[in-house]
Amino acid sequence: MRKNLRISGLLILVMLLFSCSNSNEIGETQAVKVPITDDSFIRAADISFLPEIETSGAVLYNSNNQPENMITTLKNAGCNTIRIRxxxxxxxxxxxxxxxxxxxxRVKQAGMKVWLTVHYSDTWADPAVQNTPEEWKNLSFTDLKTAVANYTSTIITEINPDVIQIGNEINSGLLWPQGHLINQEVQSLSLLATASATIRAKAPDCKIMIHYAGVKASDCNWFFNKIKSVDYDYIGLSYYPIWHGKDVEVVKTAINTLGKTYNKKVIIAETAYPFTLDYNDWTNNIVGLDSQLVSGFPATPDGQKSFLLAIKTLVKESEYGLGFAYWGGEWISFKGNQAANGSTFENQAFYDFNNKALPVLQVFNK
Incomplete structure (x- = not known):
């Protein structure tokens, strides 16, 4: 009897050892097969008005009509980068x-990357205006370069962004008149190079973007050929149908052409589309007419979603596309429905006129 028990015990021990061995092998095999998460495709939103909107007391709601911080809503939607001017x-x-x-x-605490748009101005900078900050307007060019270097260094130290734009939509340079690309080309390139060198020295891992408004091949090529001596990583392009044409396929062509010519990754740095042509305050909207819409994309919540999905798809399908950013998604009419100085983008925001999140946010999913 004791002999049989001894044999049974040995058999049980062997079985246990075999089971443990197999378990380890399976565990090791499963560990090897766990895919590495690749979230390098940029799905960004510019939310620069958010602090002012929050100060106003406006309440934003998620798709379940529950009050929710916009950063949380974007994170949950799949947004992985926040753009801030x-x-x-x-x-x-x-x-x-x-x-x-x-x-x-706050963005970093939420686990998202920070993309900083440095206007090098006290106010809006775009293709039509690039005003030098009041503090710098009487500086010599040598002193202006020093101011740019010091300011850029402070930005990197204080904020430490993941991506930084040297200027915003700098089609004709920045810091006018001294940095005008057409009238003062050498100086314009010198200012860009100064900012770039400062960033490289202070934060070598930070990606540098040069941002151009438009997708027309000849114009884009003229600009990026001009600034080819500047050290940067990403090409950023703005694409708004109202200003840059209604053929969305041009986006893919521009990305592939520029990416191949200059060996850069390309990002649609700004785009937007209306979910309605109605108004929610007394401020004229940028887009408010049927004639301004793209065929196949009506001004409805689903039309807005479809437009952004088309942009995302075109960028993903292009050889050099790295991502996209939506502009004005936070810019609701937070100053009241009778404000004459309210939002010009209320009908292109991520929220309807009751401040409830719209279906367009689903496009940010990975």
Whole structure:
């Protein structure tokens, strides 16, 4: 009897050892097969107005009609990067260094990357205007370069972004008149090079973007050929149908052509589309007519979603596309429905006129 028990015990021990061995092998095999998460495709939203909107007391709601912080809503939707503009000395403090630093901290705490748009101006900078900050307007060119280097160094130290734009939509340069690309080409390139060198020295892992408004091949090529001596990583392009044409396929062509010519990754840095042509305040909207729409994409919640999905798909299908950013998604009519100085983008936001999240946010899924 004791002999049989001894044999049974040995058999049980062997079985247990074999079972443990197999379990380890399976565990090791499963560990090897776990896919590495690749989230390098940029799905970004510019939410620069958010601090001002929150100060106003406006409440935003998620798709379940529950009050929710916009950063949380975007994170849950799949957004992985937040774009924030920075002005030098804005009149009301909004989009200044202190506010942007605080917003960037919240973004990082939420687990998203920070993409900083440095306007090198006290206010809006775009193809039509690139005003030098008041503080710098009487500086010699040598001193202006020093100011740019010092300011850029401060930005990197204080905010430490993952991506940084040297200027915003700098089709004709920045810091006019001294940095005008057509009238003062050498100086314009020198200012860009100064900012780039500062970033490389302070934050070698930070990606540098040069941002151009438009997707027309000849214009884009003229610009990026001009600035080819500048050290940067990403080409950023703005694409709004109202200004840049209604053929969305041009986006893919522009990305592939520029990417191949200049060996850069390309990002649609700004785009947007309406979910309605109605108004929610007394401020004229940028897009408000049927004639401004793209065929196949009506001004409806689903039409807005379909447009952004088309942009995302075109970027993904292109050889050099790295991502996209939606502009004005936060810019609801937060100053009241009778504000004459309210939002010009209320009908292109991520929220309907009751501040409830729209289906367009589904496009941010991975």
């Amino acid at each position: 920075l002005w030098k000395n804005p009149a009301n403090g909004h989009s200044g260094l202190a506010e942007v630093k605080a917003l960037a901290k």
